[in-house]
Amino acid sequence: MAFSRGLAAQLRFYLCKRRPVNVRSRQYSSSYHERDERAMEEEAENKIGWLFKLIFIGTATIGGYHIFPYLGDNLIHQSVSLLNVKDPLFKRMGASRLARFATDDERRMKIVEMGGAQQLVDMLGAATDDKTRKEALNAIIAIARSDEAVGALQSAGAISVIMATPQCTEDAEIEKFKRKLLKRLQDMKQEENSS
Structure with a gap:
């Protein structure tokens, strides 16, 4: 109790000794000062946040580079x-993924x-629907861009299977894939026979 009275007396002495300040300007400067401090805190938080994001992205990039x-x-x-798999949906997914992976001769x-x-x-x-045929043909075309892979496709009987594939009247792209693939396989076969 005595401590708080002493503290109040010192505070009164300090406040009375100072010059009177316009209350309005004090309120304005304190609110301005608070806003300025808040803006600085937000800016610091943003910088720290970006720093953590950059560290995370860098770590993920290095990890991905070594793991991929x-x-x-x-x-x-x-x-x-x-x-x-027996389900045509999974077969289409596998063929679609292979078409995307076949980007260079090594793959x-x-x-x-x-x-x-x-x-x-x-x-x-074995395909019974056009969607499955289309995905299979698309993947075979992606693989057939490599000369060595064309030989593997020929020994797998690709030419006879493509020729035996039923004609599709609804999806013109399937017929386009078949023609393109047959031309590629037959051209390669003629090159091999001539050499």
């Missing part, structure tokens, strides 16, 4: 495995080595 090569083979293997040959070329030809031969 191992995932690539695994994803190709999973996609080839989807071609073995195309990995698909062939994992049995993807044979599986796609079998999928095309």
